[in-house]
Amino acid sequence: MTANQRKRALAPSGPRKTKVEPPTLCDPQATIAPELCAYPDQVRRSRETEEALHQVVDAFNAFRDPIFIHDSEFRILRANPAYLACARQPLRNILGKPYWQVFPKGDGPLASCLKALQRGSMMEEAENVATESNEVFHSRAFAVQADNGDYLYSVHLLEDITERIRMEEALRQEKMLSEATIGSAPGFFFVVDREGRHVRWNGYLNKMTGLSDEKLRETALLQIVHEGDKLFAAAKMQEAFGGGYAQGEMRLVTVDKGVRDFSISARRFAVDDATYLAGFGVDVTEQKRAVAQLQLDAQVFNGATESILIMDAEKRVIQVNPAFIAITGYTPQETIGKKRWLLLARVHDKATYRAIWKALRRHDHWRGEIHGQRKNGEVYPMLLNISRVHNAQGEISNYIAIFSDITDLKRSHEQMEHMATHDRLTGLPNRNLFYDRLQHSLDKVARHDEHLAVMFVDLDNFKAINDTLGHEMGDLLLRQVAERLQACTRKQDTIARLGGDEFTILTESLKTAFEDVISTTAQRIVASLAAPFDLGGREVHISASVGIALYPKDGKNLSALLKRADMAMYNAKEIGKNNYQFFTEEMNIRAAERMAFESDLRGALKGGEFFLEYQPQMQLGSSRIVAVEALLRWQSPKRGLVLPERFIPVAEVMGLIVPIGEWVLQSVCRQIREWTSQGLRDIRVAINLSSRQFRQDGLAEAIRRAMEKNRIPAANLEFELSESAVMDDAESAAKILQQLKDMGVRLAIDDFVIGYSSLQHLKRFPIDNLKLDSHFTQGVATDAGDQVIAAAIIAMGHSMKLDVIAKGVETQQQLEFFQNNGCDLAQGFFINRPLSPEHVATMIGHA
Missing domain, CATH: 3.30.450.20 (PAS domain)
Structure with missing residues (x-):
């Protein structure tokens, strides 16, 4: 702004008639302010009173704060010593100079004067003024006018506020530092009142809770504490308000509804009459997890x-x-x-x-x-x-x-490996290990031009001993057989149990006169097994049939040798048992014939070559025919009539016995339906179930479907099972028998003999009939021992409320024995031969 501009700006806007009443200046010491403020009047009176002027001047010079006076051109007219000290110049150097040249950093007084004159007031607070030495003064100014309103001069009073500004700046810096520290702290800062309402907080709390400042102001601290920790947190707040300080760990709920662990400390403080808590919370979730992990690691390490x-x-x-x-x-x-x-x-x-x-x-x-x-x-x-x-x-x-x-x-792995490769009962190698060693030996002897032999050893009459004396005695016998076989062979030979009463022996590294060596070994085996066995104080006699195949004469691979040793063993059985046989080509021819027989048998079921005959069972008390037994026959186009004794064992081995048994069941049910339609409603038909069919899953359901399909009552059916079929696994047999009994059919044990094992389990089975073994039936006419056994079985059956059926009755003497001993039923050629369905209907219809 130029000097002319300043003149115009300070010039009055119009004539003023108002008498000048100067405002009161701020005088902290209250010493010379009254005189200074009355300065205009004193000036007018000074023309008359010089003494008064000196007094004002003295007061002006003695004023502690800087004062200066300037004219309408802003030229300094007067300045007190305090002002000169600030300006760091003598009065002569500044008189007549515009005041902004004295303090070039500040334009405050000029602005103050402009505002005062423009608004018609006598005083206006100005801006702060800074000196060259960075002192800061607060400027207050007023313009003085004549009675006619003309501008006379301006008076400026400068108050030194340097220290206050420095203190304010220090406080501002401290506040900024404090807020920056709190804002960047790794936790939340809070101040709450007595009711727990937030008074102050940092941004961490906003971020953690997701609440705005407005929401936090309305939210109490306890509202963000996890429900399970609210009582604990409330107690800690009371402790802090009462004791001045409290600290504890608690869970807080975060913006995503998650939960974090915080360690919170709070201290009480007071402002005026109000009491507050200031505190800080640090997230210790990860720290606690780390501690827990360390504890877990330590437990894992030590445990x-x-x-x-x-x-x-x-x-x-x-x-x-x-x-x-x-x-x-x-x-x-x-x-x-x-x-x-x-x-x-x-x-x-x-x-x-x-x-x-x-x-x-x-x-x-x-x-x-x-x-x-x-x-x-x-x-x-x-x-x-x-x-x-x-x-x-x-x-x-x-x-x-x-x-x-x-x-x-x-050790456990070795035991498991041994169990996987050895027979549990005898400890001998099992089938898999034997095959592995045989293949290894074949590979070796082929390289060294040596010989080896495979022997099949099958015990004769083992089944009868097992059924009579029980499985425990049977197992004991097998273990003793294994020991005798080991005693008859070399240490390097392999003896294996394939299952049941079948054993195999591998003899290798044979060179000269090998057949003589094998013959000698076989003779020892046959003789050893023919010697008596002691089974728990009971002397038992068995024998063995041994078949031998030689490498390379009888076969050069594993399957050929095994097959031919098996053929030789069967040949030993056929010629009387208790002997050994080397494989011959004649055996091969017989094996071919057996294969042809099996092929014809397989086609018999599909070709409809089976038929049934029915042998009557007579009630001895009334001589009435009350039941029949269904007997399977095979009428082969090539072989003619083949008896069951010939083809049933082969069907068992081939696995055909189950579908054949299903055919028998369906055929019998159809026949009962036909007889029922002819008026024969009370006839009962007995069907033989093979061991394999008895153990077949779904047996009871198959019988139920057959009865429902043909609409026949269960009372018309009776199922016969061999003693061995139910004794092999008495526990499961009892469950299957009960399933059948619950259907309403009758059950019978076929070919029953008195054995310890049988008597142990017989009382648990829900059976109706015992069929006496035909061996005892044949001897009752002449053998006192058979008579005693047969009479004992009849008495035992009656004591158990079972009907006893004599099987294979072929003479009058046999019939009379059973009649005299109270036997319930009998069947056999003497009573009636097996009949066709038509003859059964005729015979029973005329009875």
């Missing part, structure tokens, strides 16, 4: 059953767990700080150790089975995992070895 050994980069042991002490026998004092790190046994060569370290260098890990050595010198197998650990700089920091004593594990 692990595996030995854990930690080494430093120099492979010195720094820590071991209790399992290490238990496994090795070494104490921590004997181990820590030493380099005997793995305590490996000396059975390993240097190559083993080099392989371990090579793997560690390449892969930072090695795992394998190795041997350790305990403190007492015992060597044991261990499974070792060793890892190399690196720090953040990639340097090796530790080695961690984890190992376990696998002595029991290896």
Whole structure:
């Protein structure tokens, strides 16, 4: 702004008639302010009173704060010593100069004057003024006018506020630092009143809760505390208000409805009459998790059953767990700080150790089975995992070895392997191991031009002994047979039990006169097994049939040798048992014939070549025919009529017995329906169930479907089972029999003999009839022993409320015996031969 502009700006806007009444200046000391404020009047009176003028001047000069007076051109007219001290110039240097040249940093007084004159007031507060020495003054100014309104001069009073400004700036900086510190703190800051309402907080709390400042102002601290910790938090607030300080950990609810753990401390303070809590909360969730993980790691380390050994980069042991002490026998004092790190046994060569370290260098890990050595010198197998650990700089920091004593594990594996390859009953190799050794031997003898032999040993009459004396005695007999076979053979020979009463023997590395060697061995076997066996004080006699096949004469591969040894064994049975036979080509011819027979039998079911005949069963008390037994027949186009004794065993071996049995069931049900339509409603038909059919899943359901399909009552059916079929697994047999009994059919045990095993389980079976073995029936007319046994079975059956049926009655004497001994029913050629369905209807219809 130029001087002319300033003149115009300060010029009055119009004539003023108002008398000048100068405003009161601020005078903190209240000493000269009255005189200064009355300065205009004193000036007018000074023309008359010089003494008064001197007084004003003295007061002006004595005023502590800087004062100066300027004209309408802003030229300084007067300044007190305080002003000169601030300007750092003598009065002569500043008189007549515009005041802004004295304090070039400030334009405050000019602005103040402009505002005062423009608004018609005598005084206006100006801006702060800064000096060259950075002192700051607060300027107050007023313009003085004459009575006619003309501008006379302006008076400026400067108040030194340098210290106050410095203090305000320090407070501002401190506040900024405090707010920055609180704002950047790794937690939330809060101030709450007595009701727990938020008074002040930092941005962390907004971010954590997702609440705006307005919402937080309306939210109490307890409202963001987890429900399960509210009582605890309230108690802690009361403790802080009452005792001045409190600290605790509690869970807070976050913006995403999650829960975080915080450690919160709060201190009481007062402002005026109000009391507040100021506090700080630090999120310790991860810290608590880390502590929990460390505790868990410590528990795992100390509670692990595996030995854990930690080494430093120099492979010195720094820590071991209790399992290490238990496994090795070494104490921590004997181990820590030493380099005997793995305590490996000396059975390993240097190559083993080099392989371990090579793997560690390449892969930072090695795992394998190795041997350790305990403190007492015992060597044991261990499974070792060793890892190399690196720090953040990639340097090796530790080695961690984890190992376990696998002595029991290896023993268990050996036992499992033995169980998988050996017969549990006898301890001999089983079928799989025998086949494996036979194949290995075939490969070896082929390279060395040697011979070997395969023997099949099958016990004669074992089934009868097993059924009569029970399975426990049968098992004992098999174990003794295994011992005798081992005594008859060489140590290098392999003896195996294939199952049941079948054994095989592999004799290898035979060179000259090998057939004589095999014959001698076979003779010893036959003779040894023919000698009496002692089964729990009971003397038992059996025999054996042995079949022999030789390599390479009888076959050059495993299957050929096994097949031909089996053929030779069957040949030994056919010619009287208790002997041994070498395979011959004639046996092969008979085997071919057997295969042809099996082929014809397989086609018989599809070709409709089977038919049924029915043998009547007579009630001895009334001589009435009350039931019939269905008997299967095979009318072959090639072979003519084939008896069951010929084809049933073959069907059992081939697995055809189940579909054949299903055909018999359906055929009998259809026949009963037909007889019923002819008026024969009370006839009962007995059907034989084979062992395999009896164990077939869904037997009861198949019988139910057949009865429903043909609409016949269950009382018309009776099922006969051999004693061995139900005794092989008495527990499951009892369940199956009960299922059948619940359907309403009758059940019978066929070919019953008195045996300990039978008597043990018979009372548990829901049977109706006992069919006496035909062997006893044949002897009752002449053999006193058979008479006693037959009479005993009849009496036993009656004591158990069972009907007893005599089977195979062929003479009058036999019939009379059973009549005289109270037998219930009888069947056989003497009573009636098997009949066709038509003859049955005719016979029963005329009865």
